[in-house]
Amino acid sequence: MNLHEYQGKEIFRAAGIPVPKGEVAKTADEAVAIAGRLGYPAVVKAQVLIGGRGKAGGVKVVKTPEEMAREAGRILGMDIRGHTVHKVLITPSAEIAQEFYAGVVLDRKTETPLLMVSPAGGIDIEEVAHSTPEKILRLHLDSRGLPDYRAREAARFLDPRWEVQKQLARVLVRLARVYRDQDCSLAEINPLVVTKKGEVWALDAKVVIDDNALDRHPDLAELRDLGAEDPGEVEARERGLSYVRLDGTIGCVVNGAGLAMATMDLIQYHGGKPANFLDIGGSSNPDKVTAAMNILTRDSRVRAVLFNIFGGITRCDDVARGLLTALDRIGTKTPIVIRLTGTNEKEARDLLSARGMTALSDMDEAVRAVIARAAEAA
Amino acid sequence: MSILVGRGSKVLVQGITGRDGSFHAKQMKEYGTKVVAGVTPGKGGTDVGGIPVFDSVEEAMARTRADVSVIYVPAALAQDAIYEAVDAEVPLVVCITEGLPARDMVEVASYLKGRSTRLIGPNCPGLISPGQCKVGIMPGFIHAPGRIGLVSRSGTLTYEVVWQLTRAGMGQSTCIGIGGDPIVGTRFVDTLALFEADESTDAIVLIGEIGGTDEEDAAALIEKHVTKPVVAFIAGQTAPPGKRMGHAGAIVSGGAGTAQEKMARFERAGVPVAKVPSEIPGLIAAALRKKRPARLKLVSRAKATGSKKTTAVKARKAKAQAKTAKSKARPKAKARSTGKTRPKRAGRR
DSSP: OBOOHHHHHHHHHHTTOOOOOOEEESSHHHHHHHHHHHOSSEEEEEOOSSSOTTTTTOEEEEOSHHHHHHHHHHHTTOEETTEEOOOEEEEEOOOEEEEEEEEEEEETTTTEEEEEEESSOSSOHHHHHHHOGGGOEEEEOBTTBOOHHHHHHHHHHHOSOHHHHHHHHHHHHHHHHHHHHTTEEEEEEEEEEEETTSOEEEOOOEEEEOGGGGGGOHHHHTTOOGGGSOHHHHHHHHTTOEEEEOSSSEEEEESSHHHHHHHHHHHHHTTOOBOEEEEOTTOOOHHHHHHHHHHHHHSTTOOEEEEEEEESSSOHHHHHHHHHHHHHHHOOOSOEEEEEEETTHHHHHHHHHTTTOOEEOOHHHHHHHHHHHHHHHO | OOSSOOTTOEEEEETTTSHHHHHHHHHHHHHTOEEEEEEOTTOTTOEETTEEEESOHHHHHHHHOOSEEEEOOOHHHHHHHHHHHHHTTOSEEEEOOOOOOHHHHHHHHHHHTTSSOEEEOSSSOEEEETTTEEEESSOGGGOOEEEEEEEESOSHHHHHHHHHHHHTTOOEEEEEEOOSSSSOSSOHHHHHHHHHHOTTOOEEEEEEESSSSHHHHHHHHHHHHOOSOEEEEEEOTTOOTTOOOSSTTOOOBTTBSOHHHHHHHHHHTTOOBOSSGGGHHHHHHHHHHSOOOHHHHHHSOHHHHHHHHTHHHHHHHHHHHHHTGGGTOOOOSOOOOOSSOOOSOGGGO
């Protein structure tokens, strides 16, 4: 789960990482009122769950209330790579002397968290890794977390001044602790700045929480911003489905994540464009199938839907029942192609043929069929 | 024969009284697996379908000397279940449970270092040596005994490929689902080493997906140390970056972990990459007919080169075997229960 900058900063603040004051506004008037309290120059920052805000014009420094009203008004409602801005963070502008990077991620190779710091802050760390890899220091964390002496090592890599190093080391230790204690997949400060007065501040916060750990962090689970996510993805999650919207025309409903990906790939291979990734999981609960059909048929780009079910523990006849129930409930006109193989395949075919529907048994054949149906429907 | 599990393997089921645990314990038993014990704290002394239930893994091990433990407990309890099995020195632990927090697996991975237990999973379908032993949730009937080894990060996609192999007359020695999480106990490289050393495996199918670099590591290992033919397939060519595709580990982040990169790496290693799953049986057949490129012979051992000559014969045998699989033809070779053999690198053989 991605958190907004302002939410990430709250977590940092609670962990003792210095974060500038700031408040969230939903209207230009609120933005002006907040800036009035915090003082000018101020920064207005779009709160969207996607990177590249700065480049898209979603971050502006303003000097007057008039400018704030104009810029906040412009940023609120703007579209940043498919995400509409509903909130802005208003924060005082800092006098930046240096910009660093600090982030903790999971390193799959070593199976440990990895702290990365770089004196080249303020830009995309992947860009730094690509063009100037020597500017990144990597420290693998073990069960001790980040011991102070290693934090000091990282701080020395960033700045030669002891007074600054002390502050940086403290931030890094706390960042590593946040990563661990809050079950993060990513805890990143970019930029981590030193002001002209020599003070260290976290000017941004990018925090991603491990979805699998949300059960033990009910406080974090509540931070989920449903308004900032794709409505289909929100509904899918509530129904226990795994759904990702893509931009093609062929919807797919599949059991299992690997098979779902392979199905998307096969659609593309045969010349079609998948509209989504959708894994209904091991269950064949009719409610799940109905929810899946609802999400797909509401998407106006979807011209045809492919069901690709490999019955193992999931029984084909259960999925067929779910599909028939779903069709009764929502009565879609979208063409549907069904592929069923495996456990109780015959029973499923009987159920479908009683309703005048047929199912294919070969995946390639089914994909070619659904592409043809989508072309007819176009 | 097979790897990791065979006819002699004795299996215990952690979480046997739960919905999934009891269902699959019975399914495994029905398949012919020796399910010797179950564990659910507080339910000791009862039984599930004739399988005795114990309060702890330690007790179950003392009574039954199981070789394998398979875990079906909820995600919040899975880390503890793994620890319990490791501390009871079960040689092979298979964690089916999906949804473990990554932090739990970071801790498990660190705890496993230097210990004798091998972990498979979590978030995996388990493993099966067809006709001998099934440990997990895969449908048994799609498999046939034979000489193809299969390893995959997925569940149903594995079934799809297994089914295509079986229909093409290519039975399997062992099929392993290593799991779709970012951190898993056993990786591609580990299973490749086991298949390379297994006399009952002639060729290997590897099914990878986006995310991480385990496929790249596998390609590097194959280049240097694997003499048997390998065919790969990678799922997720159409996956958008930054989006998690169902599996916790299936995500392209920062431009790394794409299907295209992985496919290119395998091709550089001389591993044929199937563009679609249905190409896999044909590529395996072709790879078994063809000799390995000369440069690989330079690093391969005499024994392995020798075995190449017999692969065509073996493939035909496998085909015959697969055809008669339904009339319960079983490989003659003695089953080996090997949770204990654990070559880390093929090169160290």
